[in-house]
Amino acid sequence: MKIALAIPTLNGGGAERVMSTMANYWASHGHEVHLVTHDRPENDFYPLDGSVVRHGFDISKPPGSPLDTVKHNIQRITLPRKCLVDVRPDCVISFTVRMNVQNLIALCGTGIPAIVSERNNPLAQQQPLPFTLLRRYLYPRASALVMQTEAARTWAASFMPSRRIHVIPNPLSLSGASSCEERPAPGGPVVCSAGRLIPSKGFDLLIQAFHAAARDKHAWSLLILGEGEDRPRLEGIVRELGLHNRVHMPGRVRDPFDAVRSSTIFVLSSRHEGFPNALIEAMALGLPVISTDCPFGPSEIVNNGVDGVLVPNGNVRALADAMEHLMVSEDARRMLGEHARVSSERFSLDTVMHHWGALLETITSSTRGRSRR
Numbered sequence: 001m002k003i004a005l006a007i008p009t010l011n012g013g014g015a016e017r018v019m020s021t022m023a024n025y026w027a028s029h030g031h032e033v034h035l036v037t038h039d040r041p042e043n044d045f046y047p048l049d050g051s052v053v054r055h056g057f058d059i060s061k062p063p064g065s066p067l068d069t070v071k072h073n074i075q076r077i078t079l080p081r082k083c084l085v086d087v088r089p090d091c092v093i094s095f096t097v098r099m100n101v102q103n104l105i106a107l108c109g110t111g112i113p114a115i116v117s118e119r120n121n122p123l124a125q126q127q128p129l130p131f132t133l134l135r136r137y138l139y140p141r142a143s144a145l146v147m148q149t150e151a152a153r154t155w156a157a158s159f160m161p162s163r164r165i166h167v168i169p170n171p172l173s174l175s176g177a178s179s180c181e182e183r184p185a186p187g188g189p190v191v192c193s194a195g196r197l198i199p200s201k202g203f204d205l206l207i208q209a210f211h212a213a214a215r216d217k218h219a220w221s222l223l224i225l226g227e228g229e230d231r232p233r234l235e236g237i238v239r240e241l242g243l244h245n246r247v248h249m250p251g252r253v254r255d256p257f258d259a260v261r262s263s264t265i266f267v268l269s270s271r272h273e274g275f276p277n278a279l280i281e282a283m284a285l286g287l288p289v290i291s292t293d294c295p296f297g298p299s300e301i302v303n304n305g306v307d308g309v310l311v312p313n314g315n316v317r318a319l320a321d322a323m324e325h326l327m328v329s330e331d332a333r334r335m336l337g338e339h340a341r342v343s344s345e346r347f348s349l350d351t352v353m354h355h356w357g358a359l360l361e362t363i364t365s366s367t368r369g370r371s372r373r
Contacts, residue, residue, distance in 0.1 A: 002032040004089035006103050009039035010046050014277045015095045015119035020046035021173045025353050027051045034087050055083045081106035090364045095119050104138040113363050117146040120274035143363045148275035149296040170275050171352035172284050188219045192263035194278040197228030202269035211241045212320035227252040261285050265326050273297045280347045283340035288333040290322045307339040
């Protein structure tokens with residue numbers, strides 16, 4: 001099968017990592033894979049299989065004047081359209097709202113089926129009015145809409161036929177990463193978290209909760225992996241609480257699994273999520289996890305008290321209490337970690353990619369059937 005994937009950039013981010021994982025998986029299974037971005041390939045952060053064909057354009061930079069904005073949006077339709085018409089894939093899969101909208105416009109009249117996928121929480125992600133309106137108008141023209149959670153499916157059903165909405169979670173991709181049973185003994189117990197340093201990730205709440213939970217547990221430290229615009233504010237909170245020797249933010253790392261695997265507890269402190277990759281990855285590594293019960297994702301991933309702990313969204317005291325309980329109870333950490341590893345198997349790469357493959361086969365078979373008539 002010839003598959004085209006489209007996303008604005010591969011320069012870091014959860015959606016970008018998932019798309020590169022999908023591209024590599026299909027390429028390794030003998031499919032012809034083309035990956036289209038607005039950004040140039042030399043800016044890619046995630047590695048791709050050598051057989052993946054990259055198509056990139058220098059149209060990702062924020063425009064200046066209103067006229068430049070119009071010009072860029074036109075190019076973001078015409079350039080990918082020419083590329084996709086030349087490639088003539090069996091199907092195009094696009095990620096993120098703006099890419100979905102522009103891709104659906106680009107494919108008008110080509111006969112190429114399109115699958116669009118939302119990768120963030122649609123209730124929390126603010127879009128400019130034109131894209132909000134175009135999303136509701138154009139998505140029903142797609143062959144399928146893929147959401148990551150049942151809660152997101154419910155939202156989409158207000159404007160998209162239910163039969164064409166599919167729920168497919170993010171796949172786990174832990175090649176080369178071993179479980180917590182095999183991880184080396186850390187220099188001291190570590191609470192770990194990961195994600196972009198942006199307000200929605202709630203790292204300010206996490207730092208405050210860690211301060212409360214570990215006030216008299218001086219051996220514990222907090223590790224936050226990731227980079228972003230919120231770093232100065234977070235560093236200010238760390239200084240204010242006197243935690244500069246106990247809270248570490250090393251920035252973005254290409255392979256975070258070594259750091260996560262060597263940690264003791266994983267915490268997701270987000271205010272909202274699309275589907276938290278870092279949470280299921282920590283569970284697959286056998287770590288005990290604590291997560292805010294934010295929309296969307298955690299409540300569909302974690303069975304509270306069985307394979308992890310859910311706390312009320314935005315509640316620093318509840319988060320601190322959950323952290324303190326696991327800090328002092330090795331038995332609780334072991335039990336939750338063992339159950340988390342088993343529970344995460346439903347997100348394995350092969351399992352999730354089987355769902356994507358079945359959807360592709362259904363859509364391409366239908367397209368072939370119409371072309372014969």
